[in-house]
Amino acid sequence: MEKQTKKTNKVLKGIVTSDKMEKTIVVEVTRFVEHKKYGKRIKKTKKYKAHDENNSKKIGDSVEIEETKPMSKDKHFKVIK
DSSP, X not given: OOOOOOOOXXXXXXXXXXXXXXXXXXXXXXXXXXXTTTOOEEEEEEEEEEEOTTOXXXXXXXXXXXXXXXXXXXXXXXXXX
């Protein structure tokens, strides 16, 4: 018998940068990566569209988003906190 492992969805923390769409927010996630050759830490940011069912989040709020099945062309995350 093979042991089955449960696949966990990706959870990211970020800040809301836009709430103009209906039931959708744009979350900017910042992370630091180290340069391969020089070792300097570099700040990288990426924006994700996330589903916000109640339109409760506003610009500047800190949120956690979780990966889900695709809800539209660009929206693959939902707000959990």
